[in-house]
Amino acid sequence: MSRPxxxxxxxxxxxxxxxxxxxxxxxxDLGLGTAWAxxxxxxxxxxxLDPLVNFIHxxxxxxxxxxxxxxxxxxxxxxxxxxxxxxxNARAFGGEDYVGFHxxxxxxxxxxxxxxxxxxxxxxxxxxxxxxxNAARLGEVGGPRAEVLRPVTPGGEASGERLRxxxxxxxxxxxxxxxxxxxxxxxxxxxxxxxxxxxxxxxVHRTVIVSRAIDLLDFVGRERAHTLLRQSVRxxxxxxxxxxxxxxxxxxxxxLPKVLDQHRLLSATPGTRAPDDAWVEHFADTVFRxxxxxxxxxxxxxxxEGFSPSAVGEALALASNQLVLxxxxxxxxxxxxxxxxxxxxxxxVGVHSCDSTHAWRTIARAGGRRTAxxxxxxxxxxxxxDRGGRSEFLTWNPYPRPEHLESVRGVAADxxxxxxDGAVREKNQPRAAALAHRIGEAxxxxxxxxxxxxxxxxxxxxxxxxAEKYYRTVTEEFAAARPAxxxxxxxxxxxxxxxxxxxxxxxxxxxxxxxxx
Numbered sequence: 001m002s003r004p005x006x007x008x009x010x011x012x013x014x015x016x017x018x019x020x021x022x023x024x025x026x027x028x029d030l031g032l033g034t035a036w037a038x039x040x041x042x043x044x045x046x047x048x049l050d051p052l053v054n055f056i057h058x059x060x061x062x063x064x065x066x067x068x069x070x071x072x073x074x075x076x077x078x079x080x081x082x083x084x085x086x087x088x089n090a091r092a093f094g095g096e097d098y099v100g101f102h103x104x105x106x107x108x109x110x111x112x113x114x115x116x117x118x119x120x121x122x123x124x125x126x127x128x129x130x131x132x133x134n135a136a137r138l139g140e141v142g143g144p145r146a147e148v149l150r151p152v153t154p155g156g157e158a159s160g161e162r163l164r165x166x167x168x169x170x171x172x173x174x175x176x177x178x179x180x181x182x183x184x185x186x187x188x189x190x191x192x193x194x195x196x197x198x199x200x201x202x203x204v205h206r207t208v209i210v211s212r213a214i215d216l217l218d219f220v221g222r223e224r225a226h227t228l229l230r231q232s233v234r235x236x237x238x239x240x241x242x243x244x245x246x247x248x249x250x251x252x253x254x255x256l257p258k259v260l261d262q263h264r265l266l267s268a269t270p271g272t273r274a275p276d277d278a279w280v281e282h283f284a285d286t287v288f289r290x291x292x293x294x295x296x297x298x299x300x301x302x303x304x305e306g307f308s309p310s311a312v313g314e315a316l317a318l319a320s321n322q323l324v325l326x327x328x329x330x331x332x333x334x335x336x337x338x339x340x341x342x343x344x345x346x347x348x349v350g351v352h353s354c355d356s357t358h359a360w361r362t363i364a365r366a367g368g369r370r371t372a373x374x375x376x377x378x379x380x381x382x383x384x385x386d387r388g389g390r391s392e393f394l395t396w397n398p399y400p401r402p403e404h405l406e407s408v409r410g411v412a413a414d415x416x417x418x419x420x421d422g423a424v425r426e427k428n429q430p431r432a433a434a435l436a437h438r439i440g441e442a443x444x445x446x447x448x449x450x451x452x453x454x455x456x457x458x459x460x461x462x463x464x465x466x467a468e469k470y471y472r473t474v475t476e477e478f479a480a481a482r483p484a485x486x487x488x489x490x491x492x493x494x495x496x497x498x499x500x501x502x503x504x505x506x507x508x509x510x511x512x513x514x515x516x517x
Contacts (some may be wrong), residue, residue, distance in 0.1 A: 041090030042093050044149050044227065049220075052076070052084035056131070057092060058144045064135040065128055065507060069514045076099045078124055081131070082111050083219040087227060089134055092141070094148025095209055095231030096238055102267070102465040104231070105208055107294065108215040109472030113455055121515055126468065128515075132507030148234070149227065154181035160196025165480040167197045168246075172237045179233045180357065183226035187217065191367040191488045194229055197236050199256060199374050201249040202382040204352040204359075206465045208469070209235055211359035214366050219424070251293065252381055256374060257512045259296055263304040277484045284318035287380050288387060289394060295384035299377045309372055310480075313361040316379045317477045318485055322356040323387060324350030324492040325398035329499075338464055338503045344429065345500035346464030349376070350492070353386045355466070358473040399495055400434035408434045413442045417449055424457055424498045436494035440487030450490055454497045461497075470496060 046053050053073075059067050072078065086107050093100030110126040117123045138146055156162060156174065158181035166175040175197070184192035192213065198206055213228035239245050260266055269324035274285075283302065287295045302312050327350045339346045349402065360379035364372045387393045408431065411419050416439045423432040439446050459473040474493040478486045 042150065043147065045152055046087050046224065047228075049080075049084050049087060052080065053088045053091070055086050056081075056134070056388060057088040057138065059135060060143065061132060061139050062137040064131055065511050065514055067132055067298060068128060069124070069511075069517075072124055073132075078114060078127060079111065079219055082107050083216075083221075085127075085131055085134060086220055087224065088214045090227050090231055091149045092138055092146040095233075095235040096148055097137070097141065097469065099133070100141075101205065101209055101231065103134045103137060103342055105212040106133070106465075106468040108212060108219070108361050109468035111219075112458065112472055112475070113468065116451070116455060122373055122512075125511055125515060127331075129459060129505055129508050130468065130513040132511070136506065149230065152176045152180045152230075154184055156181060158182045158184070158193075160193035163193055164196045164200055165345070167233075167237050167240055168201065170237060170240050170294055172234065175233050175237050176230065179230055180226060183229060187222050187225045188212060188367050190229060191211075191363070192371050194232055195363065195367060195371045195374065199378060200236070200253055201239070201245065202252055202356075202378050202385060203239075204356045205362070206232070206236060206239065207356050207359040207382075211362040212469070214362060252296075252378070255293055255296055255381070256377065259300045259377060260370075260373070261304075263300040265300060266370055268304065270369070270372065271303060272308050273306045273311070275307060275311050277482060280287065280315045280318065280482065280485070283312070283315040284322070287316060287383055288319040288322050290380075290384045292381045292384040292388065295380040299380035300373070303373055303376065309364060309376060312376055313364065313379070314481060314485075316357050316383060317354070317361070317481070318488065319380075319383050320350070320353040320386075321477075321488050321492055322398060323353045323383075323393065324348075324496060325488065326350075326393050326396040328392065328396050329429075338462060342429075343499045345496045346466050348496075349386055349389065350468050351466055351496060353383055354477070354492070355473050356382055356386075358477060399430060400491065401430070402435045404434035405432040405437065407431065408438055411435070411438070416442065417446070417453065420450070420494060421453055424454075424494070424501050427498050427501050429495045429498045432498035433491050433495040436491045437487065440490065442449060444487070445481070447478065447487075447490060450494070453488075454493055457497045457501060460505060460508055461500050462503040463500050464503070467500060467505075 019155045057065070064088070068081065071081065086104060089100060089104045093104070095101050107130055110130045113126040114123045117125070137260060147390060155177035157178065160182065163175055163178045163182060166178055179194065183190040194210065198210055210229070210232045213231060216228055217225055283298070286298055290298060299312060303309065324344065327348060329344055330339055330348065332341040335341040344350060357379050360375045364375035408419070416435055420435040420439065423435055436450060439450055455471060458467040461467060471493065474489045478489045
């Protein structure tokens with residue numbers, strides 16, 4: 001056997017120093033280790049989480065629920081189960097499978113839904129629902145053989161600009177190497193670099209994959225940020241191969257640098273101006289009625305004038321909320337088996353817009369100054385673009401409309417919650433919205449009871465892949481909103497919940513029975 005050359009030896013020493021700098025957790029995710037280059041593992045590994053990750057990746061749908069419940073009963077923590085599920089999902093789907101990444105996006109919402117449950121025996125139910133969905137999809141795409149993410153070695157220039165350039169060139173391998181280099185630094189820097197690529201377009205999945213990956217870092221550990229965030233790299237590069245992507249995003253790619261320069265936002269200190277309720281409502285309406293370019297400029301101007309990012313974000317969430325409240329429902333030509341004409345759940349314009357705006361707000365808090373301002377600017381742009389897809393939104397009146405309110409005016413205050421339950425079961429969207437609105441007027445302190453009612457249906461019903469994350473969007477936006485506006489969020493959730501009723505989620509009935517034992 002020949003001795004290694006001086007070049008080989010120095011390369012190996014450098015490799016060892018790089019691993020020592022990163023730590024073994026990050027090094028494992030990148031496919032680096034103290035072994036020789038020829039011995040690099042072909043599979044992405046996750047240290048002490050490996051056994052649980054492999055369990056989730058390899059257990060078929062018909063066995064996942066009994067096996068998961070048994071693990072919970074023998075001491076596995078629900079949070080750790082979510083962490084392992086996130087890593088198994090990322091390794092298997094890599095942000096490239098529609099059902100796969102929707103399942104990933106449901107994991108932290110499901111965990112928080114579980115935390116709201118007062119009955120400890122029932123608490124794991126929403127997480128088990130998502131685990132079943134994950135296992136079912138894995139079975140459809142190859143089970144244990146499904147692995148999109150493989151170890152990647154950092155290479156090339158570690159910058160967001162280079163990452164964006166490689167994305168536009170549709171160079172998946174190059175973009176993966178570049179992001180691995182970017183992600184070797186602190187998490188906020190990794191987010192900032194990634195967003196240079198993500199900011200190249202506005203579209204719900206492009207954004208929500210990032211925000212839910214950020215949420216999951218509290219579960220998997222920040223040392224595994226690269227594994228979760230690289231899903232967005234693959235999603236963005238793959239979307240670039242679609243023939244319409246560059247044309248679709250042409251305006252925003254030219255507009256964003258222009259707006260940043262015009263308002264000198266990158267060099268400015270974040271504002272702290274706290275507007276009154278009238279300003280928030282007026283600004284929300286301005287964005288809602290604007291063209292995408294006008295909305296982007298309005299957000300940039302508000303930030304330049306010193307209004308706080310949180311206040312601007314609250315107004316944007318209010319504008320998105322209008323797309324749920326005003327929606328006339330899915331037109332017949334868009335109807336599907338579990339999303340009939342007139343429905344507003346699942347991938348409706350309003351639900352998507354609310355989830356997108358919530359995602360942009362999450363991302364804005366996760367990086368540096370550029371990420372903070374571009375995320376809000378693009379949120380405004382996307383709201384206006386979503387609304388512009390159906391110009392009738394400007395003429396449709398929001399729920400609950402006067403006739404809806406009149407129909408529930410005679411319901412006694414102590415019967416409102418019971419009647420809301422009935423309206424959901426009857427799939428009566430107008431009545432559900434009107435009853436939620438009336439509860440907010442009569443007893444604003446009853447929000448916990450309304451959330452508990454609607455959470456039960458977000459768990460029991462399929463939700464067309466969107467129930468968990470939209471529920472979480474509403475709970476967080478409700479908590480962040482001013483008293484004058486927060487019940488609009490809960491009214492929208494009541495409407496969407498009524499729309500989604502009648503399509504039981506696979507696996508939930510079995511999970512309920514298992515949790516009784």
